[in-house]
Amino acid sequence: xxxxSEDPDSGIPPAEVPDLPPPHAHGxxxxxxxxxxxxxIALQYSGTAIAIGMVALVLSWLIRMQxxxxxxxxxxxxxxxxxxxxxxxxIMVVYxxxxxxxxxxxxxxxxxxxxxxxMVFPFVNMLSFWMYFAAVxxxxxxxxxxxxxxGAGWTLYPPxxxxxxxxxxxxxxxxxxxxxxxxxxxxxxxxxxxxxVTVLQARTRGMTLMRMPLTVWGIFTATVMxxxxxxxxxxxxxMMLFDRLLGTSFFMPALVEMGQxxxxxxxxxxxxxxxxxxxxxxxxxxxxxxxxxxxxxxIAVHARKNIFGYRMMVWAIVIIGALSFIVWAHHxxxxxxxxxxxxxxxxxxxxxxxxxxxxxxxxILTLWRGDIHLTLPMLFALGxxxxxxxxxxxxxxxxxxxxxxxxxDTMFVVAHFxxxxxxxxxxxIFGAIYHWFPLISGRMLSHRLGLIHFWVTFIxxxxxxxxxxxxxLVGVPRRYPDISASFVPDSVATLNAxxxxxxxTVGAAQILFLFNFAWSLRYGRKAExxxxxxxxxxxxxxxxxxxxxxxxxxxxxVYRWAYEYSVPGASRDFIAQDDPGHPASWSHVP
Amino acid sequence: xxIVLGFVALVAVVALTWLWKQGVADRPWLETxxxxxxxxxxxxxTGRAGLGIFLxxxxxxxxxxxxxxxxxxxxxDWFEMRLPGVIWIGLALLVLSSLALxxxxxxxxxxxxxxxxxxxxxxxVAMTGFLMAQGLAWVRLAESGQSLAATPxxxxxxxxxxLHVLHVLGGLAALARVGARQGRGPxxxxxxxxxxAIYWHFLLIVWIAMLAILTGWAADAxxxxxxxxx
Numbered sequence: 001x002x003x004x005s006e007d008p009d010s011g012i013p014p015a016e017v018p019d020l021p022p023p024h025a026h027g028x029x030x031x032x033x034x035x036x037x038x039x040x041i042a043l044q045y046s047g048t049a050i051a052i053g054m055v056a057l058v059l060s061w062l063i064r065m066q067x068x069x070x071x072x073x074x075x076x077x078x079x080x081x082x083x084x085x086x087x088x089x090x091i092m093v094v095y096x097x098x099x100x101x102x103x104x105x106x107x108x109x110x111x112x113x114x115x116x117x118x119m120v121f122p123f124v125n126m127l128s129f130w131m132y133f134a135a136v137x138x139x140x141x142x143x144x145x146x147x148x149x150x151g152a153g154w155t156l157y158p159p160x161x162x163x164x165x166x167x168x169x170x171x172x173x174x175x176x177x178x179x180x181x182x183x184x185x186x187x188x189x190x191x192x193x194x195x196x197v198t199v200l201q202a203r204t205r206g207m208t209l210m211r212m213p214l215t216v217w218g219i220f221t222a223t224v225m226x227x228x229x230x231x232x233x234x235x236x237x238x239m240m241l242f243d244r245l246l247g248t249s250f251f252m253p254a255l256v257e258m259g260q261x262x263x264x265x266x267x268x269x270x271x272x273x274x275x276x277x278x279x280x281x282x283x284x285x286x287x288x289x290x291x292x293x294x295x296x297x298x299i300a301v302h303a304r305k306n307i308f309g310y311r312m313m314v315w316a317i318v319i320i321g322a323l324s325f326i327v328w329a330h331h332x333x334x335x336x337x338x339x340x341x342x343x344x345x346x347x348x349x350x351x352x353x354x355x356x357x358x359x360x361x362x363x364i365l366t367l368w369r370g371d372i373h374l375t376l377p378m379l380f381a382l383g384x385x386x387x388x389x390x391x392x393x394x395x396x397x398x399x400x401x402x403x404x405x406x407x408x409d410t411m412f413v414v415a416h417f418x419x420x421x422x423x424x425x426x427x428x429i430f431g432a433i434y435h436w437f438p439l440i441s442g443r444m445l446s447h448r449l450g451l452i453h454f455w456v457t458f459i460x461x462x463x464x465x466x467x468x469x470x471x472x473l474v475g476v477p478r479r480y481p482d483i484s485a486s487f488v489p490d491s492v493a494t495l496n497a498x499x500x501x502x503x504x505t506v507g508a509a510q511i512l513f514l515f516n517f518a519w520s521l522r523y524g525r526k527a528e529x530x531x532x533x534x535x536x537x538x539x540x541x542x543x544x545x546x547x548x549x550x551x552x553x554x555x556x557x558v559y560r561w562a563y564e565y566s567v568p569g570a571s572r573d574f575i576a577q578d579d580p581g582h583p584a585s586w587s588h589v590p
Numbered sequence: 591x592x593i594v595l596g597f598v599a600l601v602a603v604v605a606l607t608w609l610w611k612q613g614v615a616d617r618p619w620l621e622t623x624x625x626x627x628x629x630x631x632x633x634x635x636t637g638r639a640g641l642g643i644f645l646x647x648x649x650x651x652x653x654x655x656x657x658x659x660x661x662x663x664x665x666x667d668w669f670e671m672r673l674p675g676v677i678w679i680g681l682a683l684l685v686l687s688s689l690a691l692x693x694x695x696x697x698x699x700x701x702x703x704x705x706x707x708x709x710x711x712x713x714x715v716a717m718t719g720f721l722m723a724q725g726l727a728w729v730r731l732a733e734s735g736q737s738l739a740a741t742p743x744x745x746x747x748x749x750x751x752x753l754h755v756l757h758v759l760g761g762l763a764a765l766a767r768v769g770a771r772q773g774r775g776p777x778x779x780x781x782x783x784x785x786x787a788i789y790w791h792f793l794l795i796v797w798i799a800m801l802a803i804l805t806g807w808a809a810d811a812x813x814x815x816x817x818x819x820x
Contacts, residue, residue, distance in 0.1 A: 231651040247739040561618035
C-alpha cells in the first residue's frame with residue numbers, strides 16, 4: 001500500500017491511503033500550460049487573480065476621480081461610472097479575493113501543510129483553473145461587448161439589472177456577467193472538491209485535524225462554506241439569464257418601461273435578493289476565514305509564540321462558518337421584510353461577533369509578551385487585526401435594524417465593507433505573499449520597498465476609508481456619480497477630493513509592490529531554507545522551493561502541532577511538526 | 591428559504607458529528623515532546639469522499655431551487671400546474687434504473703461479471719428511457735399552452751427538470767467512463783459502480799423531492815403537519 005518505509009518498532013502505523021505518485025508532465029503543454037501540479041495551478045490562479053485585480057484597481061481610481069472631482073473628466077459618464085463600480089465590486093469580491101485565497105493559497109498550501117504530494121484529483125484541479133480562466137476571459141470580454149459591461153451594481157438586483165435604463169441591461173453586459181459567474185462557480189466547485197477532499201483524505205500520518213495549522217482550517221472551512229453558498233448564486237444567475245434571454249419572469253414583476261408595458265409579470269425581485277445574499281453573506285466569511293487562518297500562523301511564527309487558544313480558534317472558525325448561513329437577510333432590512341425577521345437576523349448577526357471577538361482576543365494574547373519581530377508579514381498581520389476590528393465595529397452598527405435603515409445605501413456602508421472585507425483581507429494577502437514568497441521562489445522580497453509599501457498602504461487605506469464613514473453619516477448615498485448639486489455641505493466635496501488623492505496614492509504603492517515582486521524574483525536575496533524558522537510542514541520539504549511531489553522519496557510523519565515555538569529546553573526556538581523530538585534536538589526533555 | 595435552511599442544518603449536524611468523532615476536543619499543545627499517537631487519516635476510498643462532497647453541492651443546488659419555488663408559491667398569481675402523465679412513467683423508469691444500478695453494484699462486489707453487465711445495461715436503458723420521458727413531458731407541456739415563459743409553475747418546472755436532466759447526463763457520462771475502465775480489476779470496478787449507484791439514488795431522491803415541491807404536495811404535507819401540531 002505504501003512506499004513509506006517504517007521501523008516496525010517505532011509504533012508508526014502504515015499509511016491507510018496509498019502514496020501514489022502525482023501525475024507527471026509529459027511535454028511543454030502539460031508542464032507549463034495544463035499543469036496538474038497544485039503548486040503550479042496555485043501560481044496560475046494567483047497570477048490571473050492579481051491581473052484581473054489590477055483591472056479592478058484601475059476602475060477604483062476612475063471611480064475616485066469622478067467622486068473627488070465631479071465633472072472634470074468628460075470620459076466618465078454616469079453610465080460609465082455605474083459600469084466601473086459594478087465591475088470593481090464583482091471582480092474584487094469574486095474574481096480576486098475568492099480566487100486568490102482558495103485557488104491560490106489553497107492550492108499551494110493545503111498539500112504542503114497536510115503532508116500530501118498533491119491534490120487528490122489533480123486533473124479536476126487543472127480543469128478548475130481553466131474554468132476560472134474562461135470565466136475571467138468572458139468577464140473581460142464584456143468590456144469590449146456592444147454597450148459595455150453591466151452597470152447594475154455588484155449585487156445585480158433585478159428588475160433594473162436587465163432593463164434598458166441600466167448599462168448593459170438589454171445588451172450583452174449582463175449576459176456575459178451571468179455566464180462568467182456560472183463558469184466561475186463550476187470551476188470553483190471542481191477546485192473546492194479538491195481542497196476539501198485533500199484535507200479529509202490525504203493528510204499524512206500523524207496529521208490529526210487538531211494538528212493542522214489554522215491556515216488549513218480557515219481554507220478548509222471556507223471551502224465547505226463556498227460549496228454550500230455558491231449554488232445560490234448559480235441558481236440566481238441561471239434564473240436571471242432565463243429572464244433576460246428566454247422571457248421567463250422569475251424575478252421580474254409586471255412593469256412599464258418608457259411608457260411600454262413589458263411582457264414580464266408576477267416575478268419577485270425579493271426572491272433574487274434572498275438567493276443572492278444566501279451566497280453573499282457567507283461570501284464575506286469565505287474571504288475572511290482563510291484570512292483569519294493565515295494571520296494566526298503569521299502572528300505565531302513572527303512572535304515566536306504558540307497560538308493562544310488553538311482549540312478555541314478552530315471552534316470559532318467552524319462556528320463562524322455555520323452562523324454565517326443564518327444572517328443573510330441583514331443585507332435586506334430595507335426590502336420590506338417582517339419586523340420579526342429583522343429582529344431575528346439582527347440577533348444572529350450580533351451573535352457572530354462573539355466568536356469573531358474571541359479570535360481577536362486570542363491574536364492579541366498571542367502577541368502578549370511574545371518575541372515580536374516586526375517583519376513585513378507581522379506588520380501586515382497587525383494591520384489586519386486593527387483594520388478588521390475597526391470594520392467589525394461598524395458592522396455592529398449596521399447589524400442593528402434601527403441604525404441600518406437610515407444608513408442603508410450610504411457611503412457609511414461602503415466604508416464599512418471596504419474596511420472589513422476589502423482592506424483587511426488584502427492586508428493578509430500581502431502579509432502571506434511576503435511570508436511565503438521565499439518558499440515559492442527561493443528568494444526574499446526587498447524589505448525596504450516592502451516597508452514603504454506597507455506604510456503607504458496602511459495609512460493610505462485609513463485616509464481613504466476613515467473619512468468615508470463621515471461622508472456616509474451626513475447622508476451621502478452610494479452609487480451616485482455626482483452629488484455636487486445636492487443637499488450635502490461643501491465640506492463633503494473637500495473630503496471626497498482628499499479621499500481620492502489618498503486612493504490614487506495607495507494605488508501607486510501597489511505598483512511599487514509589483515515592482516518589488518518582479519525585481520526580487522530575479523535579483524532578490526537568496527533565501528535560506530525555512531528563513532522564518534517556522535514549525536509548520538510546508539517549510540520542511542527536502543528542497544526549497546518544493547519540487548513536484550513535494551516530499552522526495554518519503555512522506556513526512558507528523559509528531560506534534562504546528563505551534564511549537566520558544567519551547568523551554570529545546571535547542572532551537574522552534575520544533576518542526578515532523579521532528580520526532582529525539583533527545584539530539586533537545587538539550588533536556590522537560 | 592426554509593428548505594435550504596433545513597438542508598444546511600442537516601449538513602451541519604453530519605459535519606459537526608464527524609468533527610467530534612475526529613477529535614476536535616483534543617489538546618494538541620499537551621502532546622509535545624514524546625510521540626503520543628500517530629493516527630492516520632483517510633481509511634475510505636477517496637472517490638467516496640469526493641462523491642459525498644459533490645452530493646452536498648448538488649443537494650444544495652436543488653434545495654435552493656426548491657426554496658425559490660416555495661417562496662414564489664406565496665404570491666397570489668401562483669397556481670398549481672397539471673403535469674402530463676408521462677412524468678409518472680419517467681419516475682417509474684428512474685426507480686427502475688436506481689434499482690438496476692444497485693443490483694449491478696451487488697453483482698460487482700460478488701465478482702459476477704455477467705450479472706454486472708446485464709444490470710448495468712438495464713440501468714442505462716431505464717435511465718435513457720427517463721430522459722426520453724422528460725423530453726416528452728416538456729413537449730406535452732408546451733403543447734398544452736404551458737411553455738417556458740407562460741406560467742410561473744411551468745418556468746420552474748422547466749428550470750428544475752432541466753438542471754436535473756443535466757445531472758443525469760453527467761451521471762451517464764461517468765457511468766460510461768466506469769464501463770470503459772472495467773478492465774482495471776474487479777475491486778476498483780466494484781468501488782466505482784458502487785459510487786454510481788449512490789449517485790443514481792441521489793438523482794431519484796432529488797427528483798421525488800422536486801416533484802413533491804412542484805406539485806404542491808410538500809406544501810400540503812407541511813400545512814397538514816402544522817395543523818396537527820397546532
